[in-house]
Amino acid sequence: MKFFLIRVVPPTVILLVGLLAWEIFVRVNKTPIYILPGPLAIFEALVTDWKTLYPSLLVTLAITAAALAAATVLGVAIAVLFAQSKWVEMSFFPYAVILQVTPVVAIAPLIIIWVKDTAAALLICAWIVAFFPIVSNTTLGLNSTDHNLLNLLQLYGANRHQVFWYLRLPSALPFFLGGLRISGGLALIGAVVAEFVAGSGGIQSGLAYRILEAGYQLKIPRMFAALFMITGTGILIFILLTLISHLALRRWHESAVKREG
Amino acid sequence: MTPLVALGGVDKVYSNGVQALKGLDLSIQEGEFLSLLGPSGCGKSTVLRLIAGLGDKSAGSIEWSSLQHEIGFVFQDPTLMPWATVFDNIYLPLRVRGIKKSEAKPRIERAMEQVGLAGFGNAYPRELSGGMRMRVSIARALVAEPKILLMDEPFAALDEITRFKLNDDLLALWSSQRWTVVFVTHSVFESVYLSTRVVVMSARPGRISSEVRVETAKHAGFRASAAYAEQCRTVSARLGEAMQA
Numbered sequence: 001m002k003f004f005l006i007r008v009v010p011p012t013v014i015l016l017v018g019l020l021a022w023e024i025f026v027r028v029n030k031t032p033i034y035i036l037p038g039p040l041a042i043f044e045a046l047v048t049d050w051k052t053l054y055p056s057l058l059v060t061l062a063i064t065a066a067a068l069a070a071a072t073v074l075g076v077a078i079a080v081l082f083a084q085s086k087w088v089e090m091s092f093f094p095y096a097v098i099l100q101v102t103p104v105v106a107i108a109p110l111i112i113i114w115v116k117d118t119a120a121a122l123l124i125c126a127w128i129v130a131f132f133p134i135v136s137n138t139t140l141g142l143n144s145t146d147h148n149l150l151n152l153l154q155l156y157g158a159n160r161h162q163v164f165w166y167l168r169l170p171s172a173l174p175f176f177l178g179g180l181r182i183s184g185g186l187a188l189i190g191a192v193v194a195e196f197v198a199g200s201g202g203i204q205s206g207l208a209y210r211i212l213e214a215g216y217q218l219k220i221p222r223m224f225a226a227l228f229m230i231t232g233t234g235i236l237i238f239i240l241l242t243l244i245s246h247l248a249l250r251r252w253h254e255s256a257v258k259r260e261g
Numbered sequence: 262m263t264p265l266v267a268l269g270g271v272d273k274v275y276s277n278g279v280q281a282l283k284g285l286d287l288s289i290q291e292g293e294f295l296s297l298l299g300p301s302g303c304g305k306s307t308v309l310r311l312i313a314g315l316g317d318k319s320a321g322s323i324e325w326s327s328l329q330h331e332i333g334f335v336f337q338d339p340t341l342m343p344w345a346t347v348f349d350n351i352y353l354p355l356r357v358r359g360i361k362k363s364e365a366k367p368r369i370e371r372a373m374e375q376v377g378l379a380g381f382g383n384a385y386p387r388e389l390s391g392g393m394r395m396r397v398s399i400a401r402a403l404v405a406e407p408k409i410l411l412m413d414e415p416f417a418a419l420d421e422i423t424r425f426k427l428n429d430d431l432l433a434l435w436s437s438q439r440w441t442v443v444f445v446t447h448s449v450f451e452s453v454y455l456s457t458r459v460v461v462m463s464a465r466p467g468r469i470s471s472e473v474r475v476e477t478a479k480h481a482g483f484r485a486s487a488a489y490a491e492q493c494r495t496v497s498a499r500l501g502e503a504m505q506a
Binding site for chain 2: 146148149151152153154155156157158162166167170171173251252253254257
């Protein structure tokens with residue numbers, strides 16, 4: 001109940017006040033709907049265009065989910081590989097960084113040309129954006145194991161496998177979950193950016209394409225409706241991943257345990 | 262009597278050039294409670310780590326009387342896995358040996374009982390006080406039934422009341438089980454209270470300065486007895502000499 005009062009009520013009040021001010025602003029200034037539609041007009045567009053927007057949402061969502069899943073599996077696998085030897089890490093880490101700092105908008109056109117299947121091309125773009133936080137965080141986590149615990153396992157004669165499964169992997173869990181939360185949002189951004197690039201080349205896919213299309217047709221309320229759907233999706237992904245992280249860490253990690261006063 | 266483990270002329274030079282130990286000779290008899298006492302930086306922890314096989318000596322020999330020697334190690338901080346319950350933390354050494362959880366259960370429960378942790382199996386380390394965490398750490402060292410228990414200032418970070426209680430419990434355990442204990446401390450009072458022999462070390466480079474036998478029987482009122490005060494005075498004087506040297 002207290003959680004509800006603190007975490008839910010204030011932002012909701014701000015949202016309602018903001019929407020109200022927006023609506024009043026638009027009405028008082030008589031702003032044309034093709035420049036800035038009011039929240040009511042956007043809501044109306046959301047309802048009337050639901051039949052076209054909803055399937056597009058599902059497309060974007062599918063790409064995002066697939067990209068996040070691929071980023072998790074490959075990201076953890078790469079981090080585990082890095083953790084096996086300093087040499088492997090030193091040799092390949094710079095290339096992970098290069099992939100991360102290259103703007104996805106710049107390479108998306110190439111990928112779309114090279115990969116015939118649109119869904120696969122978009123998936124690759126979203127994956128490139130999403131995988132880095134998982135790799136870098138999980139690598140850090142695997143290398144952050146308590147040295148005394150490592151000594152202890154050495155004393156007990158544990159082999160590499162045991163050290164990895166009993167110690168290094170669980171130590172890395174909070175770091176991995178932190179990376180996952182960042183990657184969740186990035187996977188969506190990557191998917192939307194790639195859809196934009198594909199969309200401007202005439203390939204139909206996902207919510208970003210609906211935004212482009214509505215822009216060409218000057219259906220600004222529909223543009224906003226699609227935009228809100230993307231934002232809402234992003235928020236839901238964040239909440240979902242935060243919940244997963246909380247459930248995994250609630251008994252033992254400082255970040256998830258309530259501080260006693 | 263052949264000692265359980267004998268260190269002969271052991272040197273240890275760290276890679277940064279610091280000479281931690283020089284020509285250290287030490288024999289540890291089976292069943293004794295030996296304290297290594299000395300100022301910080303005298304290499305007492307290094308001795309313990311070398312006995313445990315964590316890290317290599319630069320020169321000298323470390324000889325065990327038997328090939329099979331189970332070692333229990335307790336660090337200054339409890340060094341528990343925060344993601345695992347008390348039960349699973351204590352299970353760790355047995356798990357490494359491939360013993361199934363169901364098989365290990367009675368041994369884990371016995372170890373928990375020995376250190377006064379019965380009923381805490383499902384708690385997580387962060388839910389426990391510092392003293393209780395240290396008990397988990399000791400139970401984990403005991404569960405593998407070690408021949409020798411190495412303790413590196415295990416109670417240094419605890420408050421005095423908790424420390425006294427743990428001292429008493431450790432002593433009671435040692436008198437019933439009679440394993441060999443090597444206990445590193447910088448407290449004169451703790452070393453005299455617990456051990457049968459106190460080895461005083463001096464620093465830079467770390468070496469043995471003198472040793473004192475504590476022959477007094479450890480009875481309930483020992484901490485308040487004149488004999489205890491007398492022994493503490495002797496050991497204090499030796500420690501003073503070691504610091505001068």
